[in-house]
Amino acid sequence: GENVEQHPSTLSVQEGDSAVIKCTYSDSASNYFPWYKQELGKGPQLIIDIRSNVGEKKDQRIAVTLNKTAKHFSLHITETQPEDSAVYFCAPMDSNYQLIWGAGTKLIIKP
Amino acid sequence: NAGVTQTPKFRVLKTGQSMTLLCAQDMNHEYMYWYRQDPGMGLRLIHYSVGEGTTAKGEVPDGYNVSRLKKQNFLLGLESAAPSQTSVYFCASRLMNTEAFFGQGTRLTVV
Numbered sequence: 001g002e003n004v005e006q007h008p009s010t011l012s013v014q015e016g017d018s019a020v021i022k023c024t025y026s027d028s029a030s031n032y033f034p035w036y037k038q039e040l041g042k043g044p045q046l047i048i049d050i051r052s053n054v055g056e057k058k059d060q061r062i063a064v065t066l067n068k069t070a071k072h073f074s075l076h077i078t079e080t081q082p083e084d085s086a087v088y089f090c091a092p093m094d095s096n097y098q099l100i101w102g103a104g105t106k107l108i109i110k111p
Numbered sequence: 112n113a114g115v116t117q118t119p120k121f122r123v124l125k126t127g128q129s130m131t132l133l134c135a136q137d138m139n140h141e142y143m144y145w146y147r148q149d150p151g152m153g154l155r156l157i158h159y160s161v162g163e164g165t166t167a168k169g170e171v172p173d174g175y176n177v178s179r180l181k182k183q184n185f186l187l188g189l190e191s192a193a194p195s196q197t198s199v200y201f202c203a204s205r206l207m208n209t210e211a212f213f214g215q216g217t218r219l220t221v222v
Contacts, residue, residue, distance in 0.1 A: 043213030
């Protein structure tokens with residue numbers, strides 16, 4: 001089955017700086033790569049996703065890049081703000097159309 | 112649209128008691144999931160369903176049962192609750208090749 005690793009487990013950045021979280025996967029048939037944000041006391045919510053025919057996708061301060069050859073995709077957050085503090089999960093879809101969840105990254109934005 | 116609704120939001124059980132958690136979605140999604148999330152941890156899949164009348168085991172199915180008699184509902188049962196089942200339970204639903212939508216969670220404490 002699909003193996004997913006997410007790094008780092010905790011990331012602390014100064015407000016205004018950029019943050020990058022990386023997700024590696026093993027199933028070469030994966031073709032859908034989402035990132036979710038979980039705020040305290042809430043369920044995860046999709047923030048950005050990318051499909052395998054695209055290398056990069058951007059939505060304001062958030063971007064996702066995909067390297068299918070190396071089997072990894074990354075979440076990039078620029079100009080970080082206090083409201084970006086949360087836990088972020090990657091969840092690539094495997095060949096059985098199931099989302100396989102990473103362990104999560106706790107992002108801390110320091111004022 | 113209500114999206115994914117979980118009932119109840121909070122519950123305290125005594126060891127050995129039984130209960131059923133209800134998940135309802137109004138998006139006509141085929142796939143539904145039950146996860147548990149322990150403090151500071153990621154999501155662990157308990158059971159899932161790929162359509163009405165179907166269920167399958169996930170990563171941590173022991174001590175839980177599920178039923179999907181209607182497409183819009185996915186029930187999670189605990190027959191004899193144990194303190195180790197104290198957790199936050201999330202339900203999610205999705206179409207085959209798209210993002211997952213999560214409920215607000217059920218916080219369960221077993222004493």
